[in-house]
Structure formats: structure tokens, C-alpha cells
Amino acid sequence: MILCIGNILSDQQLNQVRTALDQGQFEDGRKTAGWHARLVKNNEQMQVADDTVKSLRAGVEKALTEHPVFQMAVRPAKMTPILFSRYRDGMTYGNHVDDPVMGRGAGRLRTDISFTLFLDDPDSYDGGELVTETSAGEQTYKLPAGSAVIYPSSTLHRVAPVTRGQRRVAIGWIQSTIRDPAQREVLFDLDTARRTLFEREGKSSEFDLLTKSLANLQRFWAEV
Numbered sequence: 001m002i003l004c005i006g007n008i009l010s011d012q013q014l015n016q017v018r019t020a021l022d023q024g025q026f027e028d029g030r031k032t033a034g035w036h037a038r039l040v041k042n043n044e045q046m047q048v049a050d051d052t053v054k055s056l057r058a059g060v061e062k063a064l065t066e067h068p069v070f071q072m073a074v075r076p077a078k079m080t081p082i083l084f085s086r087y088r089d090g091m092t093y094g095n096h097v098d099d100p101v102m103g104r105g106a107g108r109l110r111t112d113i114s115f116t117l118f119l120d121d122p123d124s125y126d127g128g129e130l131v132t133e134t135s136a137g138e139q140t141y142k143l144p145a146g147s148a149v150i151y152p153s154s155t156l157h158r159v160a161p162v163t164r165g166q167r168r169v170a171i172g173w174i175q176s177t178i179r180d181p182a183q184r185e186v187l188f189d190l191d192t193a194r195r196t197l198f199e200r201e202g203k204s205s206e207f208d209l210l211t212k213s214l215a216n217l218q219r220f221w222a223e224v
């Protein structure tokens with residue numbers, strides 16, 4: 001399941017992040033790419049040594065993890081530190097698949113889900129679409145600032161060249177408590193249906209049964 005989630009960051013939060021990125025120090029993105037992805041990666045990332053990165057990361061991580069649709073779709077167990085990337089002057093990231101395991105020590109995780117949170121207004125730059133290659137064909141994503149796309153990390157994907165302006169995004173990877181994308185989709189659908197039912201008729205006995213099934217499926221599937 002590939003999902004777009006709107007309004008994760010408010011205009012005020014977006015302005016704060018953009019101002020900090022305007023002043024930040026960026027470095028060659030190849031530093032954090034695996035050996036084959038490095039061959040096709042041409043972008044910049046905000047230096048982690050930059051102190052403002054810590055508070056930026058905390059704000060974006062909070063907004064994402066507190067978003068109800070993100071919680072329902074991702075069911076996070078662990079998340080990598082967020083990276084702030086910038087593409088301009090023809091920069092691009094060719095086809096690749098993200099590393100299956102990232103981080104060290106307590107931060108080590110299996111990447112189940114990748115996300116891109118768009119930070120710039122799509123009209124302010126040309127190109128820069130995130131393109132996924134699935135069995136259903138290619139899909140392109142260029143979302144409003146403050147919106148994110150989440151996709152299984154097993155997906156082959158790329159970022160189209162930016163030919164005008166700059167494309168800045170916050171990206172990261174998540175290990176889900178539910179490893180299998182098909183199982184995550186079952187839980188997402190059930191949860192969506194039960195919430196819709198709740199809005200319609202409150203805590204009915206049907207709502208209780210759906211809630212029970214949702215909880216018990218998680219007892220079968222969740223890795224904690």
C-alpha cells in the first residue's frame with residue numbers, strides 16, 4: 001500500500017523548517033548511500049552536525065508520529081533519524097532500493113516503510129517527482145508542502161531531476177510492528193471501517209466486534 005497523507009505540518013511549522021533549512025549547511029548526499037545507490041544519487045543533505053537539525057527532527061518526528069492516519073498505516077516500532085534533503089540544478093536520485101537494514105546499536109532497524117515529506121510548494125520547482133515502480137506500473141508523487149507519501153521500502157524508486165528551483169524534503173525509514181505490507185493493509189482497512197462506523201453510530205456492538213478483531217489480529221502479527 002502506498003499512501004499520501006495531507007496536512008502533516010502546518011503553514012507555521014513549514015515556515016520554521018524552511019527558514020532553518022535556508023540557513024543550514026548542506027553536504028553531498030552520497031555520504032549516506034549504499035555502494036550501488038551512490039552511483040545514482042546526486043543530492044544534498046543537511047549536515048547532521050548542525051545543531052538546528054536536532055530540533056527540526058524532533059518537530060517533524062512528533063508531527064508525523066502523532067498523525068492518526070500515519071499511526072494506522074505505519075504502526076511504527078522504530079524510526080531512523082529524519083534526513084533533510086535538497087535537490088536543485090538538475091539534481092536527481094536514480095532508480096534504487098533502500099538498504100534493508102539501517103543504523104547501529106540500539107538504533108538498528110529493518111526498513112519496512114520509507115517516507116517523503118514534501119517541504120516546498122510544488123509550483124516553486126519543476127521536476128522532482130518521486131517515482132515508484134510497482135507491478136501496476138510507474139506512479140509519480142509531487143505533493144503539496146506539508147504532505148507525505150509512505151511506501152514499502154521494498155519498492156524500486158527514484159527522484160526525477162529538478163530543473164527549476166529547489167525541492168526540499170524530510171525523509172526517513174520505519175520498522176513497523178507489522179512486517180508484512182499486506183497485513184498492514186488489512187489492519188488499516190479494518191481500522192478505517194471501524195472509525196467510520198463509530199462516527200456514524202457511536203460505540204455499537206458491531207464497533208466492539210471490529211475493535212476486538214483488530215486487536216486480536218495484532219496479537220497474531222505484531223512484533224514488539
Ligand SMILES: O=C(O)CCC(=O)C(=O)O
Pocket residue numbers: 085093098116130157158159169171
Ligand atoms: O527524496 C525522496 O523523495 C526519496 C529519496 C530517496 O529515495 C532516498 O533518499 O533513499
Ligand SMILES: [Fe+2]
Pocket residue numbers: 096097098114157
Ligand atoms: Fe530511496
